[in-house]
Amino acid sequence: MEHRMNALTTLPARIAAFLMLALASQPAFAQDQAARSESPITDALLWMQGLLLGPIATSLAVMAVAGVGFMMLTGRMNWRYGGTVIIGVFIIFGAPRLVNSIGAF
Numbered sequence: 001m002e003h004r005m006n007a008l009t010t011l012p013a014r015i016a017a018f019l020m021l022a023l024a025s026q027p028a029f030a031q032d033q034a035a036r037s038e039s040p041i042t043d044a045l046l047w048m049q050g051l052l053l054g055p056i057a058t059s060l061a062v063m064a065v066a067g068v069g070f071m072m073l074t075g076r077m078n079w080r081y082g083g084t085v086i087i088g089v090f091i092i093f094g095a096p097r098l099v100n101s102i103g104a105f
Helices: 002-023 040-053 055-073 079-103
Strands: none
Touching: 040 055, 040 079, 055 079
């Protein structure tokens, strides 16, 4: 039973990672003069932030939460594990607000 549960949770994670890599092809920021800043490091970090919080990541997170919710309702996933996935999504998309709140102190 333990091995079967690991196979169920590993396959969706692998599919989500593959889709994220396959669908995340965007034009390089080096080609877009409006998005360039003074530092290439800043450009790279802004690109990564856009990738992690952009529309593709939002779509993947919605599908992940829906899948986890369905698996929890049908008894295929432990509620504690499902809750950690959902809390992780909240932390990922709430990261900018959390950092701004901490920086205000």
